Amino acid sequence: MSRSRTVGPLAGVVGALVVVEATSGVIQGFYTPLLTDVARNLDIHDSDINWFEAAQLLLSAIVVPLLARLGDMIGHRKVLIGSLIVTAAASWGIAFAPSFWLFTLVWAIQGFYVVWLPMNVSIIHARARKHPNTAELTSKGAGLIVVALEAGAIGGALVAGQLGGLLPLWMTLSVPAVLVTIALFVVIFKVEDPGTRAGGKIDSSGTVLLSLALLAITGGLALARVNGFTPFVWGVILAGGALLWWFVEVEKRKDDPVIDMHLISRPTLWPVILTSALFGVSVLGAQGPLSTFAGTNPDEVGYGLGLASAERSYLIGAYVLSLLIGAALYARISRIFQPRPVLIAAAGLVGAGYLLLVPFHGGVLIVASLMIVAGLGSGALVAALPATAAAAAPPHQTGVATGLTNTTKTLGGAFASAIFALALASGVDSETTTAASLSGYQTVWAICGVTAIIAVGALLTVPKVAFTSADPDAEGLGEGSDALALEAIGPDVVVSETQRRPRPPEAPAPQSPDIAQEDER
Missing domain, CATH: 4.10.860 (DNA Excision Repair, Uvrb; Chain A)
Structure with missing residues (x-):
């Protein structure tokens, strides 16, 4: 099949959404190398950095299920535009916030960006359903935006590290705000409303x-x-x-719950949701501690890596690059093996990487190597979890299903960030040093490793043929229900619809003009 057939019909909308997800990646990677500089600018302890993440992840956990449901009801494009506006305003606030509490507030509000990925996947799926090769179109579109997200995170980390030593901090922090503003206008002018609505009401x-x-x-x-x-x-x-x-x-x-507990209780879905929560502990909660540990001067406190912002950006960039590689490898390896054992192996890599950091953290090379190990597993999980959760959801609940993984992941990250802040502040004298304690860092890494191992145990309960279209019963589908299975997640997501019995006919969704086909790119 020609590339124009598999990509062309969605080229315009996917191109616009690539801009959005690349911007999301920049947000996730840009600030991390600068956190030590932010702490010095606000005159706060290194451990207080974790309260930024705790506040943002807490707000995200509240708004993501609400906005995911709202997207299914009123349109994913409308919700995407609204969240872009809020994120842009908060990003500008971050650049100029003069105090710890104001900075924490605007940082939290910036967390609206977390809903972009489920909205973008839902928009792509809605547009792809108008074409006969729905599976391939959604596969390529979803894969491209995942790659854009990871590439944005790598680029954001590297650029931030370089700018941090050249420009005033407020000017450096303005870069993500400019990019979010550009992404907002790209969506307004380049993404049409696909017209898909599920109805219902807000809980x-x-x-x-x-x-x-x-x-x-x-x-x-x-x-x-x-x-x-x-x-x-x-x-x-x-x-x-x-x-x-x-x-x-x-x-x-509830008939229209903000979080569908019956959906979560499906035999193949609850282990994925639990894994998302446990995975959020490390992928969202541990990045701040990694940055501040890398910036801690070992000559003063006896531990840390003593890296400047530019050098920290290389460490963060290597970790994020390993996420991208992990996502790509998962997509290919899962074609050879069943997705389930590959997911289990990915969670095992995360656990091994963090647990080994507890005794081995004395040099840049060993820390970078172990973070890459954890990153390979994390990349597979980042790419896989939203779509494997959607495997048990009917087509009209794809926004809710993908939003569930983000909700639980952010919940795990929010609680972990708060606990990590307490752990890092323990055993230090804030009057004499701004550095967090070594025992606090070891506690952080131990928690990340143990939660990943618990996720392995949860995934072992899933039937062996789960996350494939081979056996609808094994996927936990109820009588008469259907599922949107996003298999082999990552840069090559495969989407298939499976049914136990024919569904009642649905009213056709309002049609919007097809996107112009493009030749090979």
Whole structure:
């Protein structure tokens, strides 16, 4: 089959969404080499950097399921544009925020960018369904935006490291804001509304309960930063846990829940959702500690790598490049083996990389090597988890299914970031040093490694033919339900629809003009 047939019909929209995901990658990679400089500029302790991530991931965990549901209801393009506007405003705020608390606020609001990937995948899928070769079109489109995301993260880290030593900090921090603003206009002018709608309504009560639960748990951890784990702090955390249990019980009875508990309970979906949460601990929660450890001067405290911002950018860039390689290798290796054992091996690599960092962290080469090991596994999981979760979802819930992996991943990262902040602050005298403690860094790496090993155990419970179209029953499909299976995830996602029985006819979605076919690129 010619390349023009497999890529041409979606070339315009995918090209625009590549800009969006590349910008998302820049956001994820750009700031990390600069975190030590940000801490010095705001006159805060290195451990306080983790509260930026905790706040952003907490907000993301709240808004992603809400926006994913809203995207299915009112249109994924509208939600994408709205989230771009909010992210652009927050990105400009980051460049000029003068204080720790204001910086934390705008950093948190920037977390709206997390919804871009599920919205982009849903837009591509909706457009591809208008063509006979839906699977190939979605495969190529999804693969291109994943590559763009990883490439943006690598480029962002490297550029930030170089600019950090040349420009004032506010000017360097303005670069992501400029790129988000450009991406906003690209979507407005280049992405048409595919016209797909699922109907339904927003679960306001569920959203409020989830927000209160997450705020209580994270707020309790934040209070522990100031006063330690007092009875009051434990009470706040337990109240958050009780609210979270209440949220789950309420959602089970809702027709249009903000998080579909019945969808999560499918036999092949719950291990993926749990893996996403555990994976979020390392892929989202551990990047700040890695950057600050690399910037810590060993001549002053006896540990750390003592790297400048440019050198830290190379370390971060090597890690992110390993993510991209891991995603590409997963797509190819899973054609030879079943996706399930490859996913298990990927989680095992993450665990091994972080656990080995606990005793071996004395030089740049060993730290970089172990981070690359963890990155190879992480890349496979980043590419695979959204689509394997969608394998148990009906076509009209693809936004919700892909959003679930982001929601749980950000939840894992949010709680981990708060816990890591406490661990890194323990055992140091903030009056004499701004460096976090070595025992705190070792605790961070140990937690990342152990959670990855637990994810391996969860994935072992999945049927061997899961994440393929071979056996709908093994994929946990209920009687009369269908699934959108995104197999062999990564740069070559394969999409197939499987059914237990024919579905009732659906009203055709409003048609928009087809995108002009393009020749080979």
